[in-house]
Amino acid sequence: MPLDLPAFNDAFGRARDRVRGGVQAVDVAAEQEKLRALVPADASDHDRTWTTQLIDDLAEPPPPPPVRSDLYREAVRIHIAVYPPKGTTEEKMAMLAEGRRRIWEIADRATADEEDDIRAMTEDLKSMEDWLRDPPVPLTDTPFPNG
Amino acid sequence: MAESAQRVPEDSPTYREFSRLYDLARQLRPTGVDRWNRELYATSGPGGLDQRTGAIGIHEPLLRAGLTRNPTDNPRRQGRALATVLNRVTQAGMEVDAPGEVNAVGTTQSQGLHEGVAAVRAANDFDVFTRSAGYPHLAFDGTQQSGAYVAANDLIQQASGPSVDRLKLINRLNNGPAVMHFDQLAEAVVRNRLQEVAPSEGADRQAVRRELITTMLHPQWDSLAQRSPEAGQHVAGEIGKALNAKVDEIRQRFQHTVQEPAADGVRQQAVEPTPVRDSKQSEVPAARFLSGVAPAAGALGQRPSLGDGSRAAVERGTATVRSRGPGESPRRWGD
Numbered sequence: 072m073p074l075d076l077p078a079f080n081d082a083f084g085r086a087r088d089r090v091r092g093g094v095q096a097v098d099v100a101a102e103q104e105k106l107r108a109l110v111p112a113d114a115s116d117h118d119r120t121w122t123t124q125l126i127d128d129l130a131e132p133p134p135p136p137p138v139r140s141d142l143y144r145e146a147v148r149i150h151i152a153v154y155p156p157k158g159t160t161e162e163k164m165a166m167l168a169e170g171r172r173r174i175w176e177i178a179d180r181a182t183a184d185e186e187d188d189i190r191a192m193t194e195d196l197k198s199m200e201d202w203l204r205d206p207p208v209p210l211t212d213t214p215f216p217n218g
Numbered sequence: 219m220a221e222s223a224q225r226v227p228e229d230s231p232t233y234r235e236f237s238r239l240y241d242l243a244r245q246l247r248p249t250g251v252d253r254w255n256r257e258l259y260a261t262s263g264p265g266g267l268d269q270r271t272g273a274i275g276i277h278e279p280l281l282r283a284g285l286t287r288n289p290t291d292n293p294r295r296q297g298r299a300l301a302t303v304l305n306r307v308t309q310a311g312m313e314v315d316a317p318g319e320v321n322a323v324g325t326t327q328s329q330g331l332h333e334g335v336a337a338v339r340a341a342n343d344f345d346v347f348t349r350s351a352g353y354p355h356l357a358f359d360g361t362q363q364s365g366a367y368v369a370a371n372d373l374i375q376q377a378s379g380p381s382v383d384r385l386k387l388i389n390r391l392n393n394g395p396a397v398m399h400f401d402q403l404a405e406a407v408v409r410n411r412l413q414e415v416a417p418s419e420g421a422d423r424q425a426v427r428r429e430l431i432t433t434m435l436h437p438q439w440d441s442l443a444q445r446s447p448e449a450g451q452h453v454a455g456e457i458g459k460a461l462n463a464k465v466d467e468i469r470q471r472f473q474h475t476v477q478e479p480a481a482d483g484v485r486q487q488a489v490e491p492t493p494v495r496d497s498k499q500s501e502v503p504a505a506r507f508l509s510g511v512a513p514a515a516g517a518l519g520q521r522p523s524l525g526d527g528s529r530a531a532v533e534r535g536t537a538t539v540r541s542r543g544p545g546e547s548p549r550r551w552g553d
Contacts, residue, residue, distance in 0.1 A: 080246045080346045084385045087345070121349040134357050155330065171263070187284075187298040190264060190277060194305070195333045195366040197264045202329045207269035208315040208397055211324035214435055215428065218320040 072111040074118040079109050083125065090129055099130050139185075146177045146189045154196060160203050167200040221263030223275055233258055235285045236276075236303065242351055243307040246343055249393050254310040267309040274306045287352055297358035300348050304340035312394025321401040321428055327435060332396035334370025339392055341367070342385075373434060376458050377403040379410025404430040411465045415472035426468055433457075433464040 086102040106126045110119060153170030156163035171193045178189040202210070209216065226233045236258055244252070255272035259265065260282065265275025276299070283292065284299020309332070316322045341358075348356050374391070378384040387406050391399055404427035408416045417423045434457065 076245050076346075076350065077247060080343060081385050081389070083346055084342055084388075085383070088384060117352070118350070121352075124355075125345060125349050128355070134359075136359050137357075155326065175263070183292055184294050187277075187280060187295050191298060191302075194264045194266070195330070195337075198266055198333050199326065199329055201266060201269065202326065205270065208328075209324060210326060214323045214325055214327075214400075214431065215320060216324040217318060217322055218428065 072113060074110060074114045074122070079106070079122065082106060082109055083129075086129060091133060103127075103129055137185075137188075140181065142177050142181050143185055143189055146174045146192055149173050149177075150192045150196070155199070164200050164203050167196045167203075171196045171200070221261050221265070221275075223259040223261045223265070224278070226258040226260055226281070228256075232260075232281055232285060235287075236281070239285065239300070239303045239347075239351055240307055243304050243343070243347055244311065246347055246350075247308075247311075247339070247389060247392050249311040251312050251394065252310060253313075254306075267306055269314060272310065274310065276302055276306070293354070293356050294358075296353060297344075297348070297356040300351070300353060300356065301340045301344055301358055304343060304347060305336045308336040308339045308392060311392065312396060314394070314396040316395040316398045319398060319401070321404075321424055321431065322395075322397040323400045323431065323435070324397065325435070328397045328399065330366050331370055331373070331399045334366035334368075335374075335388075335391045335396075335399060337367040338371050338374060339388055341371075342388055372457070373403055376461055377406040377410070379406070381409045381413065382406040400431045400434055401427055403434065404428075407461065407465065412468060412472075415469055417472075429468065430461070430464060433460050 083106060086106055089097045090099055090102055103126050106122070106129070110122045114122075149170050153166050156166040158166065174189060174193050174196075178186045181189050226236070237256075240254065253267070253272040254274055257271070257273040258281075259273060259275040260278035261275040262278065265277055267274055280295065280299040280302055283290065284295045285303070286296075290296055314332070322328075344356075344358055348358075374384060374387055378387055382390075382405075387403070390402050390406075407430050408423065408426060412426070416426055
């Protein structure tokens with residue numbers, strides 16, 4: 072019987088939330104045992120290998136958050152200044168594009184370790200800009216256009 | 219700031235790997251919608267999902283150097299590339315519009331939440347996705363993003379509870395449609411906090427959800443999306459307080475309705491709020507809402523302990539739930 076991926080994914084997510092949530096003491100070994108029980112005995116070697124590693128890692132502390140550079144923090148400040156944008160639709164699009172351009176410039180100067188994380192800050196800017204330029208649904212000023 | 223895009227040939231290793239990962243990500247959290255038109259582009263900018271055509275774009279270095287299982291000197295790039303795949307799969311796996319739905323939210327806040335839901339899903343499923351895909355242990359801090367991620371993550375946290383937990387809610391949101399995300403969050407709040415007093419499916423329940431949505435669309439939502447993760451926590455607490463007060467107001471209103479003498483003169487049983495169990499909860503109502511501990515964890519069937527919310531809000535809550543309007547149809551939780 073193959074591994075039920077969605078069921079394992081959800082069970083692992085819940086176990087991780089409990090173990091790393093820090094709200095109350097959790098029996099990590101019991102959580103691991105419950106997850107192991109979800110892996111069928113005749114699962115593929117690949118599935119047995121990666122699930123074993125993942126379940127074992129649950130007992131380890133999560134990696135510390137990365138230490139951020141001044142360039143990263145500068146990019147965050149720009150993001151905060153332009154998102155969400157203000158003004159007319161045209162002004163909003165211009166604001167988002169300018170923010171994207173400035174963050175992208177900062178990423179060009181960042182270390183290889185950090186440049187992709189900095190560029191990722193422009194994803195929601197680009198997405199909103201695209202929606203404003205060519206809305207996939209009519210954008211309204213009030214929340215419930217059908218109500 | 220226009221970006222250029224180069225079509226990735228379907229017989230290339232990059233395309234094949236993206237396609238394999240795309241299918242795997244859909245298996246992890248299946249949906250009934252697949253809007254990817256099978257065109258993949260290496261872009262000079264961030265790329266994205268083209269909402270019109272269904273084409274997917276990913277920043278060229280992420281695509282070329284990130285989507286390979288070969289040993290790499292930049293595992294962070296690999297991690298970011300795989301998170302980007304999850305993001306695109308999430309957005310392509312749902313419709314945006316929900317024609318005729320009266321609780322559909324048409325403001326740009328729906329776009330922000332749509333973006334944020336994809337980021338939350340990517341962070342949540344990253345470990346299982348990358349390991350099952352055969353990638354090594356990759357360090358990826360999915361919470362590092364500001365803006366859309368913070369706002370969506372906090373709203374999901376606030377709406378989660380014992381009946382609809384965070385994972386169940388993420389799964390529901392992952393199915394879309396995007397303009398119904400706020401309604402789905404509101405339904406989770408109803409199920410977790412108001413189930414025993416809220417109307418069953420239909421226009422009245424829809425109206426209750428609309429009240430909750432209006433509270434979530436508080437101007438501070440924009441402010442929240444604007445914050446760094448640290449500063450966002452404070453605003454999240456403010457929105458949590460507003461939601462707490464609204465939940466209390468709705469509860470009191472429906473309890474009052476239930477307590478009215480029935481036609482045969484017999485007084486119906488009203489649901490009384492239970493006392494607050496934890497002193498820390500009463501000191502920090504927003505934190506109590508955020509942590510989803512009311513009702514007591516796992517105690518399905520127990521009454522939510524939301525009795526210490528704003529009495530002023532309760533007193534103001536005199537509006538009655540309006541009856542079903544034209545075009546309104548009952549919605550069901552599709553789980």
